[in-house]
Amino acid sequence: MSPTRTDAIGALGRTDEAAADIRSAAAPRPHGRRRGQRSRHWAAFAFLAPLIAYLTAFYAYPLYRNIELSVHDYTPRAFVQGNPRFVGLDNYLDIFTNDTFVQALRNTAVFTLGSIALQYALGLALAVFFHRNFRLAGVLRAMFLVPWLLPLIVSASTWSWMLNSENGIVNAALQAFGIGQINWLTSPDTSLLAVTIANIWLGVPFNLVILYAGLQNIPKDLYEAAGLDGATPWQQFWRVTVPLLRPVSAITLLLGLIYTLKVVDIIWIMTTGGPADASTTLAVWSYREAFGSGQPDFSPAAAVGNLLILIALVAGLAYVRLQRREDHR
Amino acid sequence: MTTHRPWWKTVLGIALTALMLFPVYWMFNVSLTRTRDMRADPPHWFPWDPTIEGYTAALDQQLPALATSLFIGLGTVVLTLLIGLPAGYSLAKLHPPGARTIDFLLLVAQMIPAVVMAMGFYAIYIRLGILNTVWGLIIADSTVAVPFAVLLFRAFIAGIPGDLSAAAQIDGAGNWRTFRSVILPLSRNSIITVALFAFLWAWSDFIFASTLSRNSDAIPITLGIFRYIGNNTTQWNSIMATAVIASIPAAFLLVLAQRFVAAGVTAGAVKD
Structure with missing residues (x-):
């Protein structure tokens, strides 16, 4: 861990000062900045999308099915046929x-x-x-x-x-x-x-x-x-x-x-x-x-x-x- | 504090550890005991006359189950990393809207009892026709590891200096390149921690295995042992031998990856 990490920091650290210069030069343009922010939102969402899809499909949906099970009368046959009787609470x-x-x-x-x-x-x-x-x-x-x-x-x-x-x-x-x-x-x-x-x-x-x-x-x-x-x-x-x-x-x-x-x-x-x-x-x-x-x-x-x-x-x-x-x- | 280290504490420590680990010793002892000595009264405290008949029987009968568990464990690791890493990066560095909601959902997700998830999955799988498949088990097992993975990656990646990714982006790297070339290499330790735990949890899972794959041709080792106990209460040496073999990943973890384990246990629970 330690060599890899310090190497990376060392290598990138040098470009960092240059980066700060460019950033301060670019900062006064509000238009460009807003566009950057919007694309960053998109990127943030794109990286998060698998998790959201996962939570929906493999957490929310099973939980929903579970609630559904609890308010119906599921017999083994109704399970396969999918026509259970609704019984409320x-x-x-x-x-x-x-x-x-x-x-x-x-x-x-x-x-x-x-x-x-x-x-x-x-x-x-x-x-x-x-x-x-x-x-x-x-x-x-x-x-x-x-x-x-x-x-x-x-x-x-x-x-x-x-x-x-x-x-x-x-x-x-x-x-x-x-x-x-x-x-x-x-x-x-x-x-x-x-x-x-x-x-x-x-x-x-x-x-x-x-x-x-x-x-x-x-x-x-x-x-x-x-x-x-x-x-x-x-x-x-x-x-x-x-x-x-x-x-x-x-x-x-x-x-x-x-x-x-x-x-x-x-x-x-x-x-x-x-x-x-x-x-x-x-x-x-x-x-x-x-x-x-x-x-x-x-x-x-x-x-x-x-x-x-x-x-x-x-x-x-x-x-x-x-x-x-x-x-x- | 003081630098002198009293020996009596080491002695007491060894005694306490021995007491704590006695069941583990007993598992070894029974796994090497001959069948006819199994019901000796009092039980043999040490396998003076060891036999490996338990181990040959275990390997004979449980090898396919071990292979199934290995496959499920590795599949769970891959799925967990694929979901957890990008999400951790996004939450730590890209400030998506609704990050707090996701945090909250992940905490709630960890509170849901496995038996409830098992019923939901059962109802879904029976329709999709993936009941009794390893793929169904990989998905179900990953639900234990994904919330942990996202929270751990998020905490870890948040600790990577922002300058690094800023510099990479100035050099023309997009978010994807930054993620791949800067974040991923630096996250190696947390990836190991998550992978180890995801594997161990999937390997150890009993509830999903006994509900979603109980009529499967390819059952995991936990279910293999459970059936063994049910069918065969005379050959405890084979049962315990299988248990010893099933404990190998845990032993591996303890010897080779102890610091990652400690990091995983304390992650999220203690902040400094």
Whole structure:
């Protein structure tokens, strides 16, 4: 990178002075300038056009189709023939009165809040730990990224086998402490806990990396000053680190919230949302209705999906507002 | 601060890393365990008597799926770069009207759950007849990477000094030449970051694969593993061996491209 870049800057830098001369000579002609601006608008649009076409075709249109699905009664046959019955908001009313709804909402709250709270706490503790430089810190920190980089199917199937009731390593280890067999994935009491644990493991690296980057932006001399004033490391953490990390923390938590709301794969692979609905979140419910069985039921699935978007949007608007506020600082 | 580096922190750090990476070790361990030792009680903590039967079975059965995933990953990278680079250039340097709206749309786009996109794509693909094709999956997988790519390129290209493109234009270069001869060569690092992530996300995708290509002849590796678990709960060594093979791109990324990874994770989330 560095040689290429400096070469280019060096080579072009020389023509730059000449360029400035020509520009100042040309500037007083308003007519030419306006034409330049208009052609620049065209160029700007031309370069942006693929993205706009892409967003329209592959974001807006699928979303529109999804809304359409949710206000019709799509049977598998109507799907192919394209003549579904319009039912208005019936699908939405159906899901609100469905027994699964309350359970899924509760599970979503437990899964999401439990995940992001512990991911954040562990990520922050590790970030602070790695921030004090020690031998091998860089290598070890890099190793911590592994869970985040692995394909989800890999981590989910590994966790499934580790949590296996009879042959899993987790139960074998617990047995050494005299704790009897726990049916992690097959008991309604523990399946939500099991997928939450796996999800926390997956999310810690992301929190660690972002919070570590945030810590590095806190000026070192603040800690030195606090140290000179006699603040203990504990006090330094609460009086310097926590307040100065607040914006980064807020963004980390919000991103975590948005990502965790969408999670389907880890739960689906480990428990398929079961047993019964014990680990079914809203996203898993939507997936199960549409793709989980031989009988696809797209219309209620789309309604649940749209509800999920609504929840994510509320969180997202909070995120955008937060960013704006940071921008104005 | 202080320059002395206490050893106990390194020891603690190694212990924490070992704890964190235990599942990864366990995947390796199980992948080398013989089938008849699989249900040993207590489980073998180390494959004293390793076997490669898991790996031969995995390669035997999953090689086509690996090839499919490779193709889908590369296709996703190409599509993502083709859309993301010009858009990033336009937003960073050419000040198009409505840039703020695009920004907002890209942020919103990242919040849409994949399951919702999958249903929309399913409804569209079934009409177009591209359900169960790799092309359909490439398009769907790229929707994860494109918003990220545009925002990253935009931030990166905005950091390229304006003098450079101004100078090129005085030398007679149009916007296209400027883009090709000045912006693209200077964006090499951000292109690598985006390409790596686009590939990894497409390679790891499960939701689109399990919805848009579940009746396909050419299934990607994630779906291959999932079916493996469903059909075959006795041969966990083969399942874990496939998982190890499927993790190779991640390992590659970690060893050879770690700084690009860190740049990608923090991009957009932290500003200095």
